[in-house]
Amino acid sequence: MTMKNKLVFWIVTAVLGVSFMYILTSTVVLPVFTKSVLPKVVVHTTEEKDKNAKPAKNADDSAEPSNGTNSKESVDKLIELKKKEFLAQSRLALATEDSNYLVLDLSSKLAIIELKGVVLHEAKIIQLTLSNSIKHHNSEVLTNWASEPFVVKNIEATIPKIVFFEKIAPKDTLEANKMAQEPKIIRQGDVLVVMDFNRNLRLIVSQSELPDPEGLKAITELRESYSKQEVSRSLDAITHLNREPIKPQIEIVVSKSDATILYKSLPLNPRMILKF
């Protein structure tokens, strides 16, 4: 190797090496190790939210006697109680409104549609996948992160929310009789729904049944469009070091009919409570 070639080699190696380290730092190391993946919410206590709320007289007040030391068990117990409190707080906040909402119960593996606290529909989650950014956070961080209802920022699906048939009114009874026909049976399309909520959460709802070729094409297209978005977000993270590129993700697989119901029956900007 000549001197010139050696120089070129070292320059190229150095440039690519530094680029690699920079990309690694900006897309993985910094977001994971210096920032909280689960954006913090200002946790409002029940008293702050509703100062006039009277505590229930029949509440279970039996606290364990204090022994002066703080055991891990009692901290875990407190976090569990806080979890229940935040869940009830979120349910009350949404139940006072006239729209239905989604309750994603990860512990019971159920996706529930509720309105005014009444369960309208329960979908059994056949398969549940949680991203590591959710799985590997401690219970307290997760509890605080999920302490308030999530609000959808963007929703995309392979099926339309509503299908309307247009019909031109007949001119006379003869034409009306010709138009009179058996009800149209709508073919239910294959379902993939991607919901992006606030606090970076992404929920993917997919069907357990194998899609037909047409449905598979639509599902692949939607998944690819999201992969492209990921690449563009990675590139953004490289150019803007302060960006938060991580999206905690929950993917649920339900039956096709449940996936259709979940998507079609929720309002345009659905809200969701996470129970875990």
Next chain:
Amino acid sequence: MEIEEKPYRLVLSIAKWIIPLVFLIFSILMILNTPDYQETAYQVKGWFGDSSSYEGKSQKNIDKLAQKSRRNTASLESRIDKLKPVKPFIVVNTAENRFSLRNAAGDTIKTGMCSTGKNELLISGTKRIVFKTPKGIFTVRNKQQSRPWIKPDWAFIEDGLPIPSARSSERIDYATLGDYALEIGNGYMLHGTLYQRFLGLPVTHGCVRLGDKDLELIYNTLSKGSKVFIY
């Protein structure tokens, strides 16, 4: 000697370029698969655990917080319960055209098939008429037996008939609504049907059609003020 060294030197000079090439490939992979690498990094991070903000607090404080949390939860849950129906109610699933009649406690009394809106837009000149079942929470406003149907204009438009005057006897139809009707507001009703074979299909103009036996049970179970949930 020089002849033998040539291929060796060539290999060596090419091999050296593998290092920058690896950097280049990994950089591209990193950009394409950032979420996967982040996920792996989180798994590694998770092995070291995180500390709780409650860990520094005394047992007494923890107990106090726990007690307060229990009280708050009980209070919130009782407020949620107050929002729930106090009378038997019905839930209508428009996607599957099914209903579920429930008692005040929320337990299912009966489930079955129904027919809901056909999601059709009828165009007549400049008029646009939508046939769709509204979603949300409704209240039974009135219950009637053998209620005649006062046909609205769209019923004539759809049949290609001239629209009669508002008080015309042509508008009165004694058969269509069946034996019972429960009004839920804005002209929408739960009622019977002549087309029992279409139960389970979206065929109506917005009302909820039910089979004769189910309708009778619903009529006898629900009262004025009962809630109707449609989703």
